[in-house]
Amino acid sequence: MLSVRDLTVSVGPATAPVDIVAGVSFGLAKGEILGLVGESGCGKSMTSLAVMGLLPQPGPRVRVGEVLLEGCDVTQLQPWQRVEAGHGRMAMIFQEPMTSLNPVRRIGDQIAEAVRVHEGISGAAALSRACELLELVRMPDPRMQLSAYPHQLSGGQRQRVMIAIALACRPQVLVADEPTTALDVTIQVQILGLLRELCNRLDMAILFITHDMGVVAQLADRVAVMYAGRIVETAAVDELFGKPRHHYTRGLMDCMPSRNSGARRLPTISGQPPVPGTVAAGCVFALRCAAVRDVCRVATPPRMEVSRGHEVLCAFPLGGGELP
Template identity: 50%
Template sequence: MEKVLEVKDLHVTFTTYGGEVQAVRGVSFDLYKGETLAIVGESGCGKSVTSQSIMRLIPSPPGRIADGAVQFKGKDLTKLKESEMRDIRGADISMIFQDPMTALNPTITVGEQIIEGIMQHETISRQDARKKTLEMLNLVGIPNPSERLKHYPHQFSGGMRQRIVIAMALVCEPEVLIADEPTTALDVTIQAQILDLFKDIQKKTGVSIIIITHDLGVVAQVADRIAVMYAGKIVEAGERREIFYKPQHPYTKGLLNSVPRLDLDGADLIPIGGSPPDLFAPPAGCPFAARCNFAMEVCDRVYPYKTHLSRDHHVDCWLQDERAQKMLAGVK
């Protein structure tokens, strides 16, 4: 498969009065053409910071990319000038933000906002830009687009506003689409429609998607591969079936156990006890050790090495060490 985006050992920090927050600590992953990669984890684990770092949208100060690289079309995005990044944002890499209402200008019609984005990146007449806008609104399922493009954001429902934001992100035909919690503010019925829309658009355009979410139901519907983040690190990654049916990291198992199961009678939710570590001074070892029922002495002291379980499935956990495996086999 053709590799579209490559994130290598990304570190992002924020300087505050209380010290330096190490929000992202050595994140690495690849994105391939036409696939959907889901980055999951609880709030504060670094998902959104990672996605905003790819787009170079981290406010500086207080934030900065301390180390690492983001390779796209032979360029390291972390080294580009702001003017060069403006040419890439929207045209090559687009982003859908969490709240569609705040992503849209309430004083400008939605048609004008989409047309402005097209003319920013393409040498095109206004008439052709309007035609392209109508085609995109039709693609995302906006009824009567020739009339609706004259309307303001407040004249649309939440689901329709989300479709408008998706249209804005896709109108310049980017190669990569980053969707940060795209269904959080929507009810279940509209969520299903938006997820079906993502799959339909991906089939038609071949766009590669990174979806940021904490909702494993969303992940099960759209993701090809999943990266599980905790305390600024990707602790496990693999194909969807590997993560859902063969999870190896205790945190991944904890996330799956905390999802309601309607197919099992009397199934109880099993919450993950404790709290995430303080990223002002993250632990030297596994960040999940304090909340893990299987933690060993080494877990507190040394961060585990990466264990490859298949071509795509890897996990950072000392339980994968052969000595721990022998110990667990003896317990059984």
């Protein structure tokens, strides 16, 4: 349903662009949750903003590539055209709900505003739809909460309100950028459960962006691992966690404390991610890779399909699979 092809987001002058997202491609099917995972600065948020057409202006821009929502390239549309042309069927939720909500307006009005824009109904009808949406996101006591202000709600409830607003346009694709990172774990587990339920009930696809491998394992159907602006590995979630093939994916999993409980020392990935634009040739992970070979430093690694639906950007993936 959503297809991202060769998406490249650049900053800097047109004559010397620096690619902060470089050739990212993925697809998202109906009712599927794709986890896009990576560390800070890897380009995962920029990818999500580019998909939504929300890149800050002036600043980063889509230099190459397309984002096809049911065959229509949304990167070519202005925001108002997206709503008018009925291509506004994507919605986004963010990490910090407090900064996304207007602190001096009742939440019922804020949800109803989104309903008015997308459904052309107003007044009591919009408010009653807002109440339905609050029920949908399992807000306790939805009718009462319509008249609450954001500061009267807890962090988890605010994120439920944000999800309700996002659902007002009946999205086919929901882009969720670290929606549970600011929440406590006992609240996080409830919000993740809600997203899974909504995905199944509404047949909605979710692009879930996170830095947390644990959250991805809990929620996603498929996973794309990003590093330095590139997707380095994509696979179904069981396959990725059972048999990671990229050295970076493996390193990320190994250094999680919860996978090592009792170990004397944690395995680490040495060094830091490269500054965008500084890797001129070869693999972006070569500097930190434990299994690096000479060729990795000069030749761009191939994108290999090691098994059905499992792609890895590495010349020498874990567990063999070198080009025949």
